[in-house]
Amino acid sequence: EFIVKLKECLEVKQSFTMVLDDPTGNSFIENKLAPSPNPNLTVENYVRADEENQKLGVVPSVDAEVQKSEAASDQLSSTSTEPKDEENQSVSSEIIVFQTNCSNCQSPTETRMKPVDIPHFKQVIIMATSCDHCGHRDSEVKSGTGISEHGTTINLRLVDPSDLSRDILKAETATISIPELDFELQSGTLGGRFTTIEGILSNIKSQLKGFNPFAVGDSASGSKLADFLDELTEIIEGKRLGVHIVLDDPAGNSYIQNTYAPEPDPEMKVKHYQRTFEQNEELGLNDMRT
Numbered sequence: 001e002f003i004v005k006l007k008e009c010l011e012v013k014q015s016f017t018m019v020l021d022d023p024t025g026n027s028f029i030e031n032k033l034a035p036s037p038n039p040n041l042t043v044e045n046y047v048r049a050d051e052e053n054q055k056l057g058v059v060p061s062v063d064a065e066v067q068k069s070e071a072a073s074d075q076l077s078s079t080s081t082e083p084k085d086e087e088n089q090s091v092s093s094e095i096i097v098f099q100t101n102c103s104n105c106q107s108p109t110e111t112r113m114k115p116v117d118i119p120h121f122k123q124v125i126i127m128a129t130s131c132d133h134c135g136h137r138d139s140e141v142k143s144g145t146g147i148s149e150h151g152t153t154i155n156l157r158l159v160d161p162s163d164l165s166r167d168i169l170k171a172e173t174a175t176i177s178i179p180e181l182d183f184e185l186q187s188g189t190l191g192g193r194f195t196t197i198e199g200i201l202s203n204i205k206s207q208l209k210g211f212n213p214f215a216v217g218d219s220a221s222g223s224k225l226a227d228f229l230d231e232l233t234e235i236i237e238g239k240r241l242g243v244h245i246v247l248d249d250p251a252g253n254s255y256i257q258n259t260y261a262p263e264p265d266p267e268m269k270v271k272h273y274q275r276t277f278e279q280n281e282e283l284g285l286n287d288m289r290t
Helices: 002-010 050-056 062-080 084-088 161-165 197-211 224-236 277-282
Strands: 096-101 108-117 123-130 137-143 151-157 167-170 175-178 183-185 193-196 244-249 268-273
Touching: 137 193, 161 197, 167 197, 167 244, 193 197, 197 224
Parallel strands: none
Antiparallel strands: 096 108, 108 123, 123 137, 151 244, 151 268, 167 193, 175 183, 175 244
């Protein structure tokens, strides 16, 4: 009976669901609709259990953890004995270091955090993590002022290759779209980033290639994703101009540099709007009582 059902699946005589679970995160099923989302394909990332980490050999030894804990204690002791006159130093100029776990292998590591003031915008917090155990590096940017009263949409038209060097702050709540390529990057993808237009487009390209390995090589010839990546590369290299970068953030914490500041930018339109009930629900504002 099982063989019969398996044969029917091979001949696509009936619908079926295939679940691919890989604790290493190195498995892949091609999205035929890439770069657009596939409604029939769901990708879920999860934190490995301790047993899975042990099987993969990525859990640090007990001795290593003890040594790290002792080093942290020594550092804390030395910090507490510093002269009090250094306490007057501005917090905004300090790099704060705290203990955390690597998001890739769960090994103990350090995260460095520093508040940064963006001219003509607001304060953000930049966090960077580098794992000595597996080599994984990660950075994230979060707003230092909370959720704004209104959502913000920023529409920038690229008219010169120098526009690619503009700073951009993409909050984790923001979406990025390029109407000319019929492309939209959903909120939450890439997390929070503070980089340049060229940098964010390169991040998008790298992630699309990483999640769709069939987009490169001989198998990519003539595919929709391969054509999209070619067009995106032209924009990154400054060979294609006149396209629009649309940054939409319901939390109002995203930003694209105005090179004409404090004067208005003729190539950039900024619109503030009232959030919908659904957007407030996603931001967790509907349940707040003030």
